[in-house]
Amino acid sequence: xxxxxxxxxxxxxxxxxxxxxxxxxxxxxxxxxxxxxxxxxxxxxxxxxxxxxxxxxxxxxxxxxxxxxxxxxxxxxxxxxxxxxxxxxxxxxxxxxxxxxxxxxxxxxxxxxxxxxxxxxxxxxxxxxxxxxxxxxxxxxxxxxxxxxxxxxxxxxxxxxxxxxxxxxxxxxxxxxxxxxxxxxxxxxxxxxxxxxxxxxxxxxxxxxxxxxxxxxxxxxxxxxxxxxxxxxxxxxxxxxxxxxxxxxxxxxxxxxxxxxxxxxxxxxxxxxxxxxxxx
Numbered sequence: 001x002x003x004x005x006x007x008x009x010x011x012x013x014x015x016x017x018x019x020x021x022x023x024x025x026x027x028x029x030x031x032x033x034x035x036x037x038x039x040x041x042x043x044x045x046x047x048x049x050x051x052x053x054x055x056x057x058x059x060x061x062x063x064x065x066x067x068x069x070x071x072x073x074x075x076x077x078x079x080x081x082x083x084x085x086x087x088x089x090x091x092x093x094x095x096x097x098x099x100x101x102x103x104x105x106x107x108x109x110x111x112x113x114x115x116x117x118x119x120x121x122x123x124x125x126x127x128x129x130x131x132x133x134x135x136x137x138x139x140x141x142x143x144x145x146x147x148x149x150x151x152x153x154x155x156x157x158x159x160x161x162x163x164x165x166x167x168x169x170x171x172x173x174x175x176x177x178x179x180x181x182x183x184x185x186x187x188x189x190x191x192x193x194x195x196x197x198x199x200x201x202x203x204x205x206x207x208x209x210x211x212x213x214x215x216x217x218x219x220x221x222x223x224x225x226x227x228x229x230x231x232x233x234x235x236x237x238x239x240x241x242x243x244x245x246x247x248x249x250x251x252x253x254x255x256x257x258x259x260x261x262x263x264x265x266x267x268x269x270x271x272x273x274x275x276x277x278x279x280x
Contacts, residue, residue, distance in 0.1 A: 086121040096270035099170040116156035118172040144248035146256035153259040155180015162228030176225040183233025
């Protein structure tokens with residue numbers, strides 16, 4: 001009994017108890033489930049939704065602090081809560097703000113990803129991270145952790161791409177990615193139906209109404225990015241499905257791993273190139 005426990009593992013794909021020396025999982029068919037090849041490394045670390053949420057929040061905070069440190073003398077310390085602790089536009093541009101200006105003039109297409117991790121002030125990042133912390137667990141519960149990460153990443157990219165097509169000059173913030181989560185939950189609530197689905201749909205629908213009301217009342221809000229993120233999230237929800245209809249597949253874990261790698265590379269490049277042009 002002891003030896004069997006030592007030689008048994010949970011399949012990294014379907015989470016069934018299997019022998020560690022299986023050449024192929026008898027339940028889901030994944031090859032070499034006991035090995036530590038790249039697919040296992042990419043997917044095992046994303047199983048804990050709380051850890052993933054904390055990591056994304058920490059990365060956003062880290063990029064915000066770096067943007068303040070890039071030009072501390074230009075940081076806004078006015079008592080206005082909307083502009084308090086705001087990094088200057090040059091620092092944000094160097095670190096990957098997106099829009100027609102950085103893309104058309106400098107061909108920085110990678111900024112449609114990096115801009116999701118930049119913020120223009122203390123209230124901006126606090127509001128976005130609060131919304132993300134509220135929505136991400138719900139999306140992960142209904143779609144799975146890996147699909148949640150895909151929706152968050154691609155939803156943000158799509159939102160900023162649409163705002164670029166709409167002619168937005170310079171824009172930043174996690175709200176496009178968060179709107180991707182909102183769109184996926186709207187699709188889930190509408191598709192599932194029933195008392196639970198309708199309650200989810202009404203609740204998140206209230207978020208959308210409030211979001212666009214704020215967008216029209218407060219200057220500088222990127223409504224194109226918000227709308228694009230919502231549409232992309234709903235489309236991704238439709239294409240990938242949710243847990244009750246379709247369990248997460250191995251391809252979802254691979255795509256999620258690709259999202260992580262792309263984010264690391266883009267943010268690493270943003271910081272390195274920003275330091276080069278700012279200080280060297």
